[in-house]
Amino acid sequence: MVPKADGTLRLCTDFRRVNSVTVPDPFPLPRIEDLLDRIGKSKYLTKLDMKRGYWQVPLDDVSVPISAFVTPYGHFQRRYMPFGLRNAPATFFRLVSTLLMGLESFCAAYLDDIIIFSDTWEENLAHIRAVLTRIRSEKLTRSPSKCHFAVAEVDYLGHHIGLGRVQPRAQKVKALLDFSAPTTRKHLAQISACLSDLLKNGTKSRHACPTY
Secondary structure: OEEOOOOOEEOOOOOHHHHHOOOOOOOOOOOHHHHHHHHOOOOEEEEEEEOOHHHHOEOOOOHHHHOOEEEOOEEEOOOEOOOOOOOHHHHHHHHHHHHOOOOOOOEEEEOOEEEEEEOOHHHHHHHHHHHHHHHHHOOOOEOHHHOEEEEOEEEEOOEEEEOOEEEEOHHHHHHHHOOOOOOOHHHHHHHHHHHHHHOOOOOOOOOOOOOO
């Protein structure tokens, strides 16, 4: 059981043996930079988050026994696609891409994170209706607590976007802002040594860069 950012737990299974004999699915994920360039200048943003995204994809009869795992309480098989399978991201994003086909002019997605971008309030409402209609028609569900509707700024894919800007999230840069500058020659030498080692061709740093 792995804790998630919201404090809930996620059941994870070790699928390394299965993944080692799985033929990879080459369906591509979008480049995050391309997505951010498309949406950063929009005035109204709506972010929709899929609720237990992978678990909305049913497994076929052949895949169910392959998903099995053992616990002290018994042997279990999954009925829906779990996290950790090699082709799970490609399979899920193919579903999302098909779902949003034809809406690319105002809608983008990265796995289960869908964002709607518009220049006016009225457009954003119409765009939200179009996307939610697609989602409902396929009987998929969203997580209301993680959705943001018609806002000027929002956190998306590790960035803070809106008002014509694309910036790193504050939490991402906090470690850099809180980093203490070296105060002694010894600390400065330790930092310099590990960086100098990395400049030497074909060698690894002999020194561990210190943390403060």
